[in-house]
Amino acid sequence: MNIKKGDSVSVISGNDRGKVAKVLHVFPNNNRLIVEGVNMMKKHSRPTQRNPKGGIITKEGTIHRSNVQVYCSSCHSPTRVSQKLVDSKGSRNEKIRCCRLCGAEL
Numbered sequence: 001m002n003i004k005k006g007d008s009v010s011v012i013s014g015n016d017r018g019k020v021a022k023v024l025h026v027f028p029n030n031n032r033l034i035v036e037g038v039n040m041m042k043k044h045s046r047p048t049q050r051n052p053k054g055g056i057i058t059k060e061g062t063i064h065r066s067n068v069q070v071y072c073s074s075c076h077s078p079t080r081v082s083q084k085l086v087d088s089k090g091s092r093n094e095k096i097r098c099c100r101l102c103g104a105e106l
């Protein structure tokens with residue numbers, strides 16, 4: 001999984017195709033994500049203490065990671081991620097994620 005919480009992603013299929021939004025949650029176990037404002041689902045809820053009226057709430061549903069692409073903020077396009085090893089100060093090389101189109105660090 002090379003998508004992380006906080007990344008901007010572009011949705012490439014479904015009703016929300018073309019939307020660019022932020023990743024709110026990542027579920028690595030099943031390769032699913034929650035993206036802000038994408039795949040909104042209506043949920044009927046009973047009255048609770050927190051929400052005494054109950055009613056319909058809308059909430060983001062999960063989408064599969066194959067339905068989104070990481071969005072590069074430097075070249076403003078959906079891209080694939082490449083990984084680059086860079087020398088860091090320590091003895092170990094550090095892996096950074098880069099845009100495959102423009103090479104900018106993500």
Ligand SMILES: [Zn+2]
Pocket residue numbers: 072073074075076077079099100101102103104
């Ligand atoms: Zn780029």
